[in-house]
Amino acid sequence: xxxxxxxxxxxxxxxxxxxxxxxxxxxxxxxxxxxxxxxxxxxxxxxxxxxxxxxxxxxxxxxxxxxxxxxxxxxxxxxxxxxxxxxxxxxxxxxxxxxxxxxxxxxxxxxxxxxxxxxxxxxxxxxxxxxxxxxxxxxxxxxxxxxxxxxxxxxxxxxxxxxxxxxxxxxxxxxxxxxxxxxxxxxxxxxxxxxxxxxxxxxxxxxxxxxxxxxxxxxxxxxxxxxxxxxxxxxxxxxxxxxxxxxxxxxxxx
Amino acid sequence: xxxxxxxxxxxxxxxxxxxxxxxxxxxxxxxxxxxxxxxxxxxxxxxxxxxxxxxxxxxxxxxxxxxxxxxxxxxxxxxxxxxxxxxxxxxxxxxxxxxxxxxxxxxxxxxxxxxxxxxxxxxxxxxxxxxxxxxxxxxxxxxxxxxxxxxxxxxxxxxxxxxxxxxxxxxxxxxxxxxxxxxxxxxxxxxxxxxxxxxxxxxxxxxxxxxxxxxxxxxxxxxxxxxxxxxxxxxxxxxxxxxxxxxxxxxxxxxxxxxxxxxxxxxxxxxxxxxxxxxxxxxxxxxxxxxxxxxxxxxxxxxxxxxxxxxxxxxxxxxxxxxxxxxxxxxxxxxxxxxxxxxxxxxxxxxxxxxxxxxxxxxxxxxxxxxxxxxxxxxxxxxxxxxxxxxxxxxxxxxxxxxxxxxxxxxxxxxxxxxxxxxxxxxxxxxxxxxxxxxxxxxxxxxxxxxxxxxxxxxxxxxxxxxxxxxxxxxxxxxxxxxxxxxxxxxxxxxxxxxxxxxxxxxxxxxxxxxxxxxxxxxxxxxxxxxxxxxxxxxxxxxxxxxxxxxxxxxxxxxxxxxxxxxxxxxxxxxxxxxxxxxx
Numbered sequence: 001x002x003x004x005x006x007x008x009x010x011x012x013x014x015x016x017x018x019x020x021x022x023x024x025x026x027x028x029x030x031x032x033x034x035x036x037x038x039x040x041x042x043x044x045x046x047x048x049x050x051x052x053x054x055x056x057x058x059x060x061x062x063x064x065x066x067x068x069x070x071x072x073x074x075x076x077x078x079x080x081x082x083x084x085x086x087x088x089x090x091x092x093x094x095x096x097x098x099x100x101x102x103x104x105x106x107x108x109x110x111x112x113x114x115x116x117x118x119x120x121x122x123x124x125x126x127x128x129x130x131x132x133x134x135x136x137x138x139x140x141x142x143x144x145x146x147x148x149x150x151x152x153x154x155x156x157x158x159x160x161x162x163x164x165x166x167x168x169x170x171x172x173x174x175x176x177x178x179x180x181x182x183x184x185x186x187x188x189x190x191x192x193x194x195x196x197x198x199x200x201x202x203x204x205x206x207x208x209x210x211x212x213x214x215x216x217x218x219x220x221x222x223x224x225x226x227x228x229x230x231x232x233x234x235x236x237x238x239x240x241x242x243x244x245x246x247x248x249x250x251x252x253x254x
Numbered sequence: 255x256x257x258x259x260x261x262x263x264x265x266x267x268x269x270x271x272x273x274x275x276x277x278x279x280x281x282x283x284x285x286x287x288x289x290x291x292x293x294x295x296x297x298x299x300x301x302x303x304x305x306x307x308x309x310x311x312x313x314x315x316x317x318x319x320x321x322x323x324x325x326x327x328x329x330x331x332x333x334x335x336x337x338x339x340x341x342x343x344x345x346x347x348x349x350x351x352x353x354x355x356x357x358x359x360x361x362x363x364x365x366x367x368x369x370x371x372x373x374x375x376x377x378x379x380x381x382x383x384x385x386x387x388x389x390x391x392x393x394x395x396x397x398x399x400x401x402x403x404x405x406x407x408x409x410x411x412x413x414x415x416x417x418x419x420x421x422x423x424x425x426x427x428x429x430x431x432x433x434x435x436x437x438x439x440x441x442x443x444x445x446x447x448x449x450x451x452x453x454x455x456x457x458x459x460x461x462x463x464x465x466x467x468x469x470x471x472x473x474x475x476x477x478x479x480x481x482x483x484x485x486x487x488x489x490x491x492x493x494x495x496x497x498x499x500x501x502x503x504x505x506x507x508x509x510x511x512x513x514x515x516x517x518x519x520x521x522x523x524x525x526x527x528x529x530x531x532x533x534x535x536x537x538x539x540x541x542x543x544x545x546x547x548x549x550x551x552x553x554x555x556x557x558x559x560x561x562x563x564x565x566x567x568x569x570x571x572x573x574x575x576x577x578x579x580x581x582x583x584x585x586x587x588x589x590x591x592x593x594x595x596x597x598x599x600x601x602x603x604x605x606x607x608x609x610x611x612x613x614x615x616x617x618x619x620x621x622x623x624x625x626x627x628x629x630x631x632x633x634x635x636x637x638x639x640x641x642x643x644x645x646x647x648x649x650x651x652x653x654x655x656x657x658x659x660x661x662x663x664x665x666x667x668x669x670x671x672x673x674x675x676x677x678x679x680x681x682x683x684x685x686x687x688x689x690x691x692x693x694x695x696x697x698x699x700x701x702x703x704x705x706x707x708x709x710x711x712x713x714x715x716x717x718x719x720x721x722x723x724x725x726x727x728x729x730x731x732x733x734x735x736x737x738x739x740x741x742x743x744x745x746x747x748x749x750x751x752x753x754x755x756x757x758x759x760x761x762x763x764x765x766x767x768x769x770x771x772x773x774x775x776x777x778x779x780x781x782x783x784x785x786x787x788x789x790x791x792x793x794x795x796x797x798x799x800x801x802x803x804x805x806x807x808x809x810x811x812x813x814x815x816x817x818x819x820x821x822x823x824x825x826x827x828x829x830x831x832x833x834x835x836x837x838x
Contacts (some may be wrong), residue, residue: 050682070686078683084676086597088604093596100593101684105587129604145680 001025002047002153002184006056007121010209013076016042018208024153024184029175031195031216033231034205040188041081043205044157047186048078060153074102077146081157081188083138086133091141093120094130102149116144121167123217129246135162143171153184160194172198192228204231266383268377272385273392280358280393316411329417338489339412340429340511344436345504347401352440353475354397359448359468360606362390363547383548390445398437402430420515432511436504442536447471449543469609476617480625495521506532569783583688590689594696598752601673608753612668612704619660620712623653627716648783650720654713654733655782659775662744669697669752678754678825691818693751700752701744706737711819712827721790726798732789736782742810749824758827 002024009017017039024030033166034040047053047058049069058065058072065072086094087184108252117123120140130138139162146154154175162167175198179185187199195202196216212230316339355362364386372382406426413425419427447467455463491499492508499505509525519521570757602608630646672678710730717726785803789796 048683050679068374070688073683073686076683080679082676084674084679086674086677088673089597089600093600097593097597098680098684100589100596101680101689103589103689105585106592146569171546 001059001061002186004043004047005059007043007046007053007058009039009046009051010053010054011122016208017046017053020205020208020210022203022210022213024186026182026184027179028197028201029179029185029187031199031202032186032205033190033192033195033202038107038205039208040163041157042208044078044081044155044186044188048076048155049073055181074149075152077149077151077154079139079142079146079154079156079159081161083135083142083162085130085141087133088129090127090129091117091133091137091144092126092222094141095144098145099148104149109123112148116148120144136164136167139163140167143174147178151183153186154178155186157188158190159187160189160191192231256319268381269385269388272372272377273388274380276361276386276389277392280361280389302380313407313411316408320415320441324415324417332415332417334489334493336412336418336489337485337508338486339408339491340508341488341492341502341504342482342485343405343409343412343429343501344507344511345485346432347398347405348436348440348504348507349475349478349482350401351394351398351437353472355394355441355444356468356472356475357610358393359444361386362445362448363543371559379548383544387544392440394437394441398434399748401437402433409715424515428511428514431514432507432529435510435529436507439503439507439533439536442533442540444471446536446539446543449540449547453543453546465604465606465609468606469613472610473613474622476614477621477624480621481619483557484625484629485697500525500528503532531781558656583830586686586689586694590692593694594693594751595699598669598696600701601753602668605673605753608668608671608673610662611671615664615667616661616708619657619664622660623649623656627653632716632720650716651729651783651786652779653716654709654730655713655736655753655779656775657709658705658733658737658740658782661708662701662740663703663771665704666744666748669701670750670755671757672755673753675754675756678751681751681754681823682825685823687819690823691815693823694748694818695815697748697750697752698741699743702728702737702741705741705744706734709737710734723791728789728793732786732796732799732803733782735800735807738786738807739810740778742807745814749818749821751823755824756827 004020004022006019007017008015019118020039020043022030022032032040032043042051046053048066049072060072060075063072086097089097095113095116096109099113104112114123114126117126120143122137122140122144125137130141133141139159143159146156156175160171163171172194174183175187187195189195199216202212202214202216203210204214213228280813317334326332357508364382368382368386409426409429412424413420413422416750418425448464451464451467452568485504488499488502492505506525506529507666509522509527510529512519512522602612626649627646630642630649632646632649713733714726714730717729721729789799
């Protein structure tokens with residue numbers, strides 16, 4: 001289980017995360033929702049170890065992250081929001097680089113990398129540098145890179161952007177099967193439909209604080225309002241009609 | 255008079271806006287953060303100031319030279335000097351403009367990025383092409399104008415003499431026409447090469463192929479630079495109509511200059527014909543490339559990448575995995591080494607910017623050493639007839655050390671520049687104390703091969719030809735041991751994986767970098783020569799020196815490996831005046 005306790009992050013005087021507590025249990029996909037600037041990416045960056053939290057702690061299966069930071073990082077796979085890749089490399093070269101940095105042996109890599117590329121429909125473009133790839137192709141490379149070392153926890157930051165319908169379906173199935181093997185996924189996204197389809201629980205973040213935590217299945221069973229309605233209510237989003245009207249007025253020259 | 259409203263209308267037209275955008279893009283190398291871009295502007299202003307100072311220095315030298323020539327009894331020395339200096343002035347502008355065009359050659363033709371960004375906008379393709387061409391003319395035209403303005407005092411000085419056969423104004427006009435034509439030829443030659451590559455090389459290969467071709471041309475141009483400064487010495491062969499000069503492009507345009515001045519000399523007229531033919535051919539190739547790209551843009555620039563490219567690395571495509579009987583910690587360490595080693599070599603192979611920095615600076619070393627060796631009569635051989643024999647021997651010993659130092663600067667500068675900086679998250683995520691020193695060892699291996707290996711390869715034939723094989727072999731051993739110590743100086747305080755740390759140019763005043771750097775270069779090369787001379791004196795001495803250097807290298811390495819294990823990697827460059835982060 002991944003557990004965040006009182007996770008706090010300050011940038012100068014700005015409080016990006018304010019005492020956030022959540023858990024990702026084994027066999028679970030936790031949806032992590034929030035409007036732009038709510039602290040989603042800050043949480044993700046802290047969980048994967050790209051930034052140090054100002055306060056609070058992260059525990060993976062009862063072990064504090066700082067007690068064994070290298071072991072902690074080894075157990076995490078990460079798909080970032082933007083497909084930041086070394087686009088001068090080919091997909092094979094990039095995956096080999098990631099695999100080697102993750103400490104995988106050459107025999108393991110020579111089996112896994114070509115197979116992953118074939119299964120993710122990237123094999124035909126294996127000798128092209130990723131500069132020529134579409135966003136969806138780059139996203140597939142990132143997913144392959146995140147899975148390459150067989151992690152316990154997948155941290156996904158908007159992983160479905162740029163994917164076509166087929167790849168999206170494949171990813172959803174893959175994530176369900178991934179957690180069925182008693183593993184965990186932290187799924188940060190803006191997409192309510194994805195959360196409703198994939199996640200067992202959802203945490204909603206606003207202005208750096210958790211404002212709601214729900215069990216998605218029970219929400220459905222009790223006939224509660226939709227996730228989108230809950231989101232709008234708890235994040236205090238107002239009625240957007242006047243704002244939309246003003247935007248149209250400006251472009252229509254009214 | 256056109257009013258401001260007219261100019262405002264002009265500047266708001268899509269052509270003008272796009273031209274302005276493409277013009278700005280010629281200064282954009284895509285690797286700097288906003289703070290880094292600010293530093294670059296300051297650095298560029300400093301460089302322009304230094305160039306102006308250099309130009310003023312030239313004026314003083316020329317004034318003294320032509321005062322002496324005007325006072326000579328015969329007009330012959332003046333005529334020969336003018337021929338040589340005309341060749342130099344034209345050759346210098348050709349070389350500088352070619353270098354500049356090469357630096358911006360990624361922006362010479364509309365590319366895939368332009369098409370993808372501008373394609374969906376209501377802008378006709380002809381407008382994009384027109385704007386690109388206009389930006390190219392504007393950019394190169396600006397530099398041609400500035401350069402000729404800076405060289406005009408020199409051209410005037412060469413024309414003011416009692417022996418001059420032409421009026422100053424007509425000589426000046428002929429020089430401007432010939433020299434600007436020569437500069438245009440330089441632009442066309444570079445553009446023609448880039449255009450032909452865009453047309454004939456497949457999209458999969460285009461990037462890496464263009465990168466290599468650009469780097470090779472850059473290296474050749476840099477190597478040619480000191481030889482351009484030797485062009486004034488070619489006044490006499492020019493006056494004697496040496497036929498080999500017809501292979502030298504600046505000579506063609508000197509012929510054009512003389513033809514414009516009404517010279518009846520058939521040789522000059524023939525050179526002028528070559529100049530005009532070359533200009534026409536260059537213009538034709540560039541125009542054809544533009545027209546073909548314009549007509550078949552989608553086909554040529556958006557063609558799908560090839561699915562089989564045997565020239566690219568087939569990393570990971572091996573069907574038979576090798577068996578390894580080692581523990582997982584050792585696997586992780588060797589994997590970390592391979593990861594950084596292959597990432598560094600792939601980036602150096604494919605990135606135009608990094609190749610340009612590495613080969614450009616290394617070419618400076620080749621240019622400096624080869625020019626000095628040629629100047630000391632190396633091509634004539636070592637004999638009692640060579641008055642510079644002792645100096646040539648010194649230069650032969652000095653060459654590998656000079657190359658080592660300059661290659662060291664080149665490789666350090668190249669690996670310090672970032673490549674897709676935001677993609678470094680994968681290195682940040684996977685950094686561990688256990689593998690960091692292996693990653694740094696990979697950097698050390700690459701730096702050693704470049705900084706020690708290449709000077710040894712380049713220096714051996716020079717030393718062999720000057721001091722004989724046996725002596726050269728001993729000298730090379732000492733050079734290698736010195737290199738082993740020097741690598742530690744190159745990697746002093748180095749805590750980065752190549753290309754993964756942001757870069758801030760001009761972190762300190764340029765003078766604080768150049769002066770100590772130059773002093774270090776002089777001292778290092780001089781000390782190296784002394785060590786080799788001492789080693790050549792007696793075999794026992796050679797063994798002692800070799801052992802001492804070996805021990806120093808081993809101690810330094812041990813210290814550095816220990817530091818690598820302790821200190822975390824650096825991913826963000828810092829200004830030297832920023833407070834020291836203790837990281838407690």
